[in-house]
Amino acid sequence: MSEAVIEVSRLTRRFGARTALDSVSLSVARGAVYGLVGANGAGKTTLIKHILGLLRPGNGSVRVFGLDPVADPVGVLSRIGYLSEENDLPGWMTVEELIRYQRAFYPRWDDAYAEELRQTFALDPTAKIKTLSKGQKARAGLLIALAYRPELLVLDEPSSGLDPIVRRDILGAVIRTIADEGRTVLFSSHLLEEVEQVADHVTMISQGTIVLSAPLSEIKESHRVDGRLPSLDEIFVARIGKA
Amino acid sequence: MIGYLFVLAIIKLVIFERGQRVNFDEESFAFFVAVPVAATFLYFLSVFSFGLSGDLAARQSMYPARMLALPVTTSALAGLPMLYGTSVIVVLWFGMRLLVLWPADVDVPVIWPALLAASLLAWTQVLTWMPYPLRGMRVIITVLWLAAIDTIVMLALYLKASEAVMLAILAPHVPLAWLAARSAVARARRGDVPEWRGRFARVGRIEEVLPHFPSPARAQLWFEWRQSGRSLPGLVAILLPFELALLFPFSHTPELIFEVLLLVAFTPPVMAVFVAATTARSGATTSDAHGLSPFVATRPLTNGSLIAARMKAMIRSALAAWMLVLVATPLALRFSGAAPVVIERARRLVEVMEMPRAIAILLLGLAVLLASTWKQLVQSLYIGMSGREWVVKGSVFAALTFLAVALPLAVWMSRNRKALALLFNNFALIAAVLVCLKLSAAVWIAMRLRDKRLLSDRRLVIGAVCWDVAVFALYGLLVWIVPAMLVGRSVLALIAILEVPLARVAAAPLALAWNRHR
Numbered sequence: 001m002s003e004a005v006i007e008v009s010r011l012t013r014r015f016g017a018r019t020a021l022d023s024v025s026l027s028v029a030r031g032a033v034y035g036l037v038g039a040n041g042a043g044k045t046t047l048i049k050h051i052l053g054l055l056r057p058g059n060g061s062v063r064v065f066g067l068d069p070v071a072d073p074v075g076v077l078s079r080i081g082y083l084s085e086e087n088d089l090p091g092w093m094t095v096e097e098l099i100r101y102q103r104a105f106y107p108r109w110d111d112a113y114a115e116e117l118r119q120t121f122a123l124d125p126t127a128k129i130k131t132l133s134k135g136q137k138a139r140a141g142l143l144i145a146l147a148y149r150p151e152l153l154v155l156d157e158p159s160s161g162l163d164p165i166v167r168r169d170i171l172g173a174v175i176r177t178i179a180d181e182g183r184t185v186l187f188s189s190h191l192l193e194e195v196e197q198v199a200d201h202v203t204m205i206s207q208g209t210i211v212l213s214a215p216l217s218e219i220k221e222s223h224r225v226d227g228r229l230p231s232l233d234e235i236f237v238a239r240i241g242k243a
Numbered sequence: 244m245i246g247y248l249f250v251l252a253i254i255k256l257v258i259f260e261r262g263q264r265v266n267f268d269e270e271s272f273a274f275f276v277a278v279p280v281a282a283t284f285l286y287f288l289s290v291f292s293f294g295l296s297g298d299l300a301a302r303q304s305m306y307p308a309r310m311l312a313l314p315v316t317t318s319a320l321a322g323l324p325m326l327y328g329t330s331v332i333v334v335l336w337f338g339m340r341l342l343v344l345w346p347a348d349v350d351v352p353v354i355w356p357a358l359l360a361a362s363l364l365a366w367t368q369v370l371t372w373m374p375y376p377l378r379g380m381r382v383i384i385t386v387l388w389l390a391a392i393d394t395i396v397m398l399a400l401y402l403k404a405s406e407a408v409m410l411a412i413l414a415p416h417v418p419l420a421w422l423a424a425r426s427a428v429a430r431a432r433r434g435d436v437p438e439w440r441g442r443f444a445r446v447g448r449i450e451e452v453l454p455h456f457p458s459p460a461r462a463q464l465w466f467e468w469r470q471s472g473r474s475l476p477g478l479v480a481i482l483l484p485f486e487l488a489l490l491f492p493f494s495h496t497p498e499l500i501f502e503v504l505l506l507v508a509f510t511p512p513v514m515a516v517f518v519a520a521t522t523a524r525s526g527a528t529t530s531d532a533h534g535l536s537p538f539v540a541t542r543p544l545t546n547g548s549l550i551a552a553r554m555k556a557m558i559r560s561a562l563a564a565w566m567l568v569l570v571a572t573p574l575a576l577r578f579s580g581a582a583p584v585v586i587e588r589a590r591r592l593v594e595v596m597e598m599p600r601a602i603a604i605l606l607l608g609l610a611v612l613l614a615s616t617w618k619q620l621v622q623s624l625y626i627g628m629s630g631r632e633w634v635v636k637g638s639v640f641a642a643l644t645f646l647a648v649a650l651p652l653a654v655w656m657s658r659n660r661k662a663l664a665l666l667f668n669n670f671a672l673i674a675a676v677l678v679c680l681k682l683s684a685a686v687w688i689a690m691r692l693r694d695k696r697l698l699s700d701r702r703l704v705i706g707a708v709c710w711d712v713a714v715f716a717l718y719g720l721l722v723w724i725v726p727a728m729l730v731g732r733s734v735l736a737l738i739a740i741l742e743v744p745l746a747r748v749a750a751a752p753l754a755l756a757w758n759r760h761r
Contacts, residue, residue: 054540056760070760071696078543088536090470100455104462105543 005030005152005184006051011060013046013208020046022208023060028186028201033179035199035216036188037236043208044188045085048156051186052082064152078106081150083141085157085188091130095123095140099147106148114147121166138162146174153178155187159194167191172198196232206240278647280339284332285643288364291328292371299371300379300474300521304431306372311432320432321424325368329361329417336360355409359396362413363389365420373427376439379478382517392416459544460552467556475518475620476563479511483567486510487575494581497588504585507572508612511564515619518560519627535630540759546752547698550624554748557620565613600724607720618744625750630758674737684746688753697752706749713743 006028013021021043028034038044049055050062053069053076062069069076089098095118103109118125121139129137138160145153153175159167175185175198189195195202196216203213212219212235220229223238230238288294293307310320336357370385399412430436456462486507493499542549576582593601626638656662666673689707692698698706718739722732 052537052541053760054537073759074543074545077541080541082537082541084537084541086537088538090466090538092469101462101466104456105459 003030004028005065006186007061007063007066008047008050009061009063011047011050011057011062013050013055013058019208021050024205024208024210025060026203026210026213028184030184031179031182033175033185033198033200034187035195035202036186036205037190037192037195037202037232038188038205039240040190042205044205045156046208047205048154048186048188051154052077052080079151081145081148081153083138083145083153083155083158085160087134087137087141087160089129089137089141091128093129094125095127095129095132096125098129098140098144099125102144103147106150109148113149114143117143117146134160135162135166139166142171142174146178149178149181149183151183153183153185153187155185157188157190159189159191167194168197192232192236202232204236204239212239278651280335282643282647283335284360287328287331287335288367291324291331291364292368293324294367294371298521299382299517302375302378302380302436304372304374304427304436305381306428306431311428317429317432318425321372321428322421325365325417325421325424328364328368332360332364333357352406352409355406355413358410358413358417359392362392362416362420365417365424366392369420369423369427372424372431374430374436376437377477379474379481382521383478383481459542460548463542463544463549463552464555467552468559471518471553472556472560472563474521475511475515475560475616476567478514478518479564479567482510482514483507483571487571487579490575490579490581494579495584497584500581500584501588504572507568511561511568511616512612512619514564515561515616519620519623535755535758545697546755546759547702550628550751550755553624553751554621557617560620561613561616564616565609603720604724607724621751622744622747625747625754628751628754628758630754630761671731671734671737674734674741678737678740681741681746685749688746688749691753692749695753695756697756710743710745714739717742 004027006026008024008026011021011024012019024043024047026047036044036047046055050057051064051069053062053064053073056070064076065079067075093101099114099118103111103114121136121143123132123136123140123143127136129140132140138158139162142155142158145155155175158171162171172194175187178185179200187195187199199216201214202216202219204211214222216232219232219235223230223235293305299305306320313320340351340353366388367385370381370388373381375381375384395412396409399409404412456465486503489503490500493503539549544552573582576585589601596604623638626634629635656666689703693700693703718736721735721739725735
């Protein structure tokens with residue numbers, strides 16, 4: 001593996017009395033597909049928000065491309081494509097306006113690729129975002145996160161709202177293509193089957209602590225039962241149950 | 244509030260001798276009773292209509308969405324907050340009457356004021372929960388409707404209507420409002436939001452032929468303009484025809500013509516206050532009503548650039564609102580036949596003041612109103628940008644408290660010669676203290692901006708130079724216009740420093756950084 005794109009070191013974050021992240025360390029290598037899995041409230045989104053600089057570390061440090069995302073938001077965010085689980089695209093924009101607005105921020109924006117994605121995702125350019133279904137909004141969010149071919153793609157629960165066909169055919173293909181081009185993907189999901197299909201490396205997080213982080217093949221190998229490779233689902237239940 | 248009224252009553256009953264009246268003149272009545280009660284009433288209006296938790300300018304109902312899913316009937320959903328609100332308002336009124344007015348022997352009616360307060364609350368609830376076809380329509384209709392009720396009551400008082408008549412006028416309001424509220428909540432439950440914007444779609448299409456944005460800053464400016472910049476011109480465009488229509492029946496009454504023109508002139512800055520309150524927290528998510536949405540927070544722009552885009556959009560907004568006023572007013576004067584009256588007054592002004600000075604005063608007045616409109620739009624930006632609910636609500640409370648103290652104090656001082664003389668004699672000192680506070684706050688903010696690398700040294704210097712130029716320009720104009728024997732030059736300099744916004748505007752990037760990187 002080459003150098004780390006994301007370096008999280010002993011990151012701790014508390015919200016009042018609750019510890020959301022407890023001394024989390026994570027290193028994401030360039031060109032890999034990292035799956036971040038955990039139950040609801042485990043701390044996946046909190047970790048992603050620290051990587052994006054939306055949260056300030058309580059203790060520890062976060063470096064993305066060697067930069068502090070809080071101190072240098074432009075340096076970091078201009079190289080990241082991000083899909084939020086909140087579906088917070090401005091409802092008053094049309095799909096066309098959203099694309100036009102987004103392309104202004106990224107010199108590497110690829111118009112042909114954006115149009116290809118728009119057609120693949122069957123998005124009407126004149127439709128207002130607020131009139132789109134949840135799945136269509138997720139596709140629009142994915143389009144604007146992908147079309148400038150970011151060095152790092154961060155997807156927070158990308159499957160949320162996507163139908164099974166899009167999940168399997170499009171999302172999986174997109175993620176693999178990006179990784180094949182040498183770019184990096186970090187995505188959180190609670191759909192372990194999906195993570196198993198596309199991730200090279202899996203990080204399990206529970207109650208703000210990383211309980212397991214290793215290449216997927218290594219994880220499976222180390223959990224072999226009676227010569228059989230277990231599914232990620234079974235490993236998750238076993239590890240999170242213990243944690 | 245009840246505790247406060249109770250304390251006042253105890254003071255009256257214990258400290259003053261029994262049977263002795265407390266001499267509540269107008270100022271002290273306003274200071275001790277009317278203003279705190281009015282502030283509490285306004286607070287209750289916003290609390291019981293759920294007006295603090297949403298976007299007042301939005302088309303959608305402001306009834307909390309989570310409550311619409313409760314397993315209760317629509318009648319109960321509408322009725323219970325109205326019942327609680329009415330009960331609290333009635334308790335407030337009778338508390339005030341029993342604990343303060345009664346011991347002070349102030350002669351006031353028994354029931355109808357409580358009924359008026361309950362009616363105003365009930366209609367505020369209805370109009371807040373109602374969905375509207377256009378953005379901003381809620382504010383306008385609410386203001387007009389409540390003003391209409393108030394006008395009817397004032398007219399009845401003017402005609403010396405008896406309490407029975409007042410009751411007859413006011414009694415139907417609460418049940419009627421409940422029926423309307425039930426309909427509004429039912430529509431909110433169905434997600435029924437009328438749509439008129441399609442009728443204006445043709446205007447919006449013009450933008451589509453524009454080329455791609457040349458820079459991220461331009462794209463963000465477009466975003467801010469589309470998201471919040473059009474609210475003020477929109478509100479002004481809706482109000483202006485009603486105001487200017489008054490010129491037509493009164494085109495030969497100079498006093499009324501100038502009152503209408505004054506009303507028109509103050510419409511943009513006053514509406515800017517409402518717009519600022521509703522747009523300051525643009526980009527908030529559904530999960531966090533005051534926070535910044537990830538979509539905006541992850542823009543690859545510095546906090547300074549995000550704020551600069553908002554400020555520029557607000558300049559456009561103020562200019563667009565004033566453009567409407569400056570185009571529509573001469574047309575209305577011309578077609579109403581009121582123009583000769585205005586021209587005649589202008590001619591007299593020129594005779595008294597000479598042409599250059601009269602033109603300068605006119606332009607200065609326009610510039611001040613334009614700048615004031617922009618100032619209203621941006622000076623509270625730092626509060627909304629902080630993204631903290633406690634800051635937003637705390638600032639509302641602080642503003643109401645300030646008004647509760649400052650207004651009666653101002654009225655009292657205006658009628659007290661000694662106090663007025665004291666104020667005038669120490670005006671320079673007070674202004675100097677305020678200038679010291681403002682500049683200290685600005686220096687502290689500048690240091691924080693520099694330490695946190697939110698603004699570069701170059702931008703800080705450019706900002707400081709621009710502010711100096713604006714202050715000197717204003718000072719020069721004031722020196723030219725105001726005779727030196729009337730106001731000293733040092734006082735004019737202090738006024739210029741106080742008038743040009745600095746600390747609060749500079750605090751906006753700091754507040755945004757606090758919000759964006761939590």
